[in-house]
Amino acid sequence: MTNKATVxxxxxxxxxxxxxxxxxxxxxxxxxxxxxxxxVHGTTVSFHALFAIVMVAFAVLATRYxxxxxxxxKLERK
Numbered sequence: 001m002t003n004k005a006t007v008x009x010x011x012x013x014x015x016x017x018x019x020x021x022x023x024x025x026x027x028x029x030x031x032x033x034x035x036x037x038x039x040v041h042g043t044t045v046s047f048h049a050l051f052a053i054v055m056v057a058f059a060v061l062a063t064r065y066x067x068x069x070x071x072x073x074k075l076e077r078k
Contacts, residue, residue: 006071007067007070007071007074009063009067011070012066012067012070015070016066016070019066020063020066023059023062023063023066024059024062024063024066025059026059027055027056027058027059027062028055028056028059030055031051031052031053031054031055031056032052034048034051034052034055035048035049035051035052
């Protein structure tokens with residue numbers, strides 16, 4: 001028996017706001033802060049830009065993982 005449960009990012013934010021904020025927006029904020037730090041102190045921006053890109057990629061992967069686990073939890077509740 002397969003039931004399709006569609007979940008959206010909005011539902012995830014509504015049910016798990018702290019976890020969503022930490023794993024979806026936290027790494028992006030840290031990457032932008034590191035990029036700003038590099039610009040302010042005049043260091044090599046390429047290293048800081050690479051760090052910011054990696055943090056955005058981590059946020060995307062973590063958000064997709066949390067959406068998948070949220071979907072599984074929603075399927076188990078039915």
